[in-house]
Amino acid sequence: MPLTESGLKQPVKASAADMLKIDIQVVPDELKVETAIKHLKELGEKFRSLMITFEACVKCGACAENCHTYLGTRDPNNIPTNRADLLRKVWKRYFTPEGKLLGGFIGAKDLELEDIEKMYSYFYQCNECRRCSLVCPFGLDTCEVTMAGRQLLHWLGMYPSFRHP
Amino acid sequence: MTFFIMQILPYIAVAIFTIGILYRLGRWASGRIVHNITLTPAPTTQAGALVDIATEAALFKSLFKADKSLWSGAWLMHVALLSILAGHVMGIGLLGLQFYYIGLTSAETSEYLSSILGTTFGILILIALIYLLYRRMAINEVKQISAPSDYAHLLLLIGIVSVGNFMRLFPEYAMHYEPAREYVVHLITFTALTPDMEVLHNPAFVLHLLLVQVLMIVFPFSKLLHIPGMFAHRWIINRAYVEPAPGMPAQQWVAPAIPYPAENPLQGGALNAINRIRLKAACKSQCC
Ligand code: SF4
Numbered sequence: 200m201p202l203t204e205s206g207l208k209q210p211v212k213a214s215a216a217d218m219l220k221i222d223i224q225v226v227p228d229e230l231k232v233e234t235a236i237k238h239l240k241e242l243g244e245k246f247r248s249l250m251i252t253f254e255a256c257v258k259c260g261a262c263a264e265n266c267h268t269y270l271g272t273r274d275p276n277n278i279p280t281n282r283a284d285l286l287r288k289v290w291k292r293y294f295t296p297e298g299k300l301l302g303g304f305i306g307a308k309d310l311e312l313e314d315i316e317k318m319y320s321y322f323y324q325c326n327e328c329r330r331c332s333l334v335c336p337f338g339l340d341t342c343e344v345t346m347a348g349r350q351l352l353h354w355l356g357m358y359p360s361f362r363h364p
Numbered sequence: 365m366t367f368f369i370m371q372i373l374p375y376i377a378v379a380i381f382t383i384g385i386l387y388r389l390g391r392w393a394s395g396r397i398v399h400n401i402t403l404t405p406a407p408t409t410q411a412g413a414l415v416d417i418a419t420e421a422a423l424f425k426s427l428f429k430a431d432k433s434l435w436s437g438a439w440l441m442h443v444a445l446l447s448i449l450a451g452h453v454m455g456i457g458l459l460g461l462q463f464y465y466i467g468l469t470s471a472e473t474s475e476y477l478s479s480i481l482g483t484t485f486g487i488l489i490l491i492a493l494i495y496l497l498y499r500r501m502a503i504n505e506v507k508q509i510s511a512p513s514d515y516a517h518l519l520l521l522i523g524i525v526s527v528g529n530f531m532r533l534f535p536e537y538a539m540h541y542e543p544a545r546e547y548v549v550h551l552i553t554f555t556a557l558t559p560d561m562e563v564l565h566n567p568a569f570v571l572h573l574l575l576v577q578v579l580m581i582v583f584p585f586s587k588l589l590h591i592p593g594m595f596a597h598r599w600i601i602n603r604a605y606v607e608p609a610p611g612m613p614a615q616q617w618v619a620p621a622i623p624y625p626a627e628n629p630l631q632g633g634a635l636n637a638i639n640r641i642r643l644k645a646a647c648k649s650q651c652c
């Protein structure tokens with residue numbers, strides 16, 4: 200995957216014109232954050248397993264040494280629980296009482312545009328193998344979070360190009 | 365202050381704990397299980413799935429396979445914690461005579477055994493907690509994923525356990541079963557405490573109780589939710605593998621009632637809008 204200016208590895212994005220062909224309006228940058236929060240609420244409230252994965256992780260780290268992308272890159276953002284944290288922090292910040300109250304202390308964070316770019320990088324570095332779920336003491340499924348994350352990015356109009364280079 | 369901690373805070377703590385847990389569980393229950401995300405290898409019977417969940421809960425099987433040293437610390441910590449909780453119920457409820465009542469020992473031996481078991485598990489859990497804290501600070505990956513609250517929870521537990529051990533190991537601060545039971549009876553029957561009660565004059569006991577109440581208050585709003593969370597989540601992913609998944613509509617493909625236009629006069633978005641209606645009409649699943 201090519202490096203972007205920010206140093207993130209990201210797939211080449213499909214153009215706005217191509218996205219329109221699959222009925223997706225690319226959301227302009229200034230609206231991305233609020234749109235993402237709106238969609239995250241829908242996703243989290245709809246899927247019980249997703250909500251539990253957001254709220255029950257104990258940060259034990261058992262998933263770290265079992266993720267191939269982490270083993271291959273040693274990039275801390277590729278530790279499964281950190282990958283899930285890209286959405287989990289936002290979920291906690293906006294949709295749980297403790298995150299609204301305590302914020303950073305419990306690992307919640309306001310969503311910013313650069314976090315969305317980070318999601319577009321790291322959610323596409325997961326190969327959906329579910330090893331993280333297999334080794335997690337509670338079976339929390341970062342794979343499912345990744346899929347939800349890709350869905351969310353897709354709604355924002357951030358999708359890998361489907362054209363041959 | 366002591367009066368507030370001993371007489372008023374317990375009711376607040378129990379109320380927040382209960383309502384908080386019900387709120388969280390209710391919120392989870394409002395989400396749906398829309399895909400079959402059974403984790404393989406999956407059993408094919410419901411009984412097999414329940415056995416899987418039970419071994420996970422009792423022995424932390426996945427964690428054992430993944431990380432032996434974390435498993436040792438975590439399993440020891442949880443087993444000691446459960447024993448200590450049971451010990452509190454037995455000690456305070458039956459005054460340490462539980463082994464005598466089931467006919468195993470004499471009354472004195474039962475009390476002695478109850479006390480020695482309490483001290484042992486108290487020390488074991490402290491060792492396990494300190495190991496878990498050390499691990500969080502020493503292993504790079506774990507450090508990178510920790511938020512301040514992760515340390516705070518461990519420190520809170522270490523605080524509770526240390527004060528508890530302190531009361532056991534220093535006889536002048538010891539809290540015996542009888543006054544503790546008297547105090548609990550007062551709380552349960554909503555009777556006001558009297559100033560001469562022993563529990564009010566033991567600062568270690570007051571501190572122990574205060575920290576426990578803090579723990580109860582933060583419980584529903586923290587990662588401590590992993591206890592109900594484990595069962596709720598394993599209920600979704602550790603199922604018997606059958607098609608279609610239990611409780612989910614059979615996803616049979618039925619030819620869409622709306623025919624494709626013979627020629628495609630529509631371009632781009634509009635065509636897709638039509639296709640979406642066709643698919644929606646054909647899909648029996650209720651996931652969108
Ligand atoms: S193994 Fe599970 S509980 Fe532990 S850090 Fe990973 S996702 Fe969280």
Ligand code: SF4
Nearest residue numbers: 266325326328329331
């Ligand atoms: S599903 Fe993704 S996050 Fe989980 S172990 Fe596989 S590659 Fe890593």
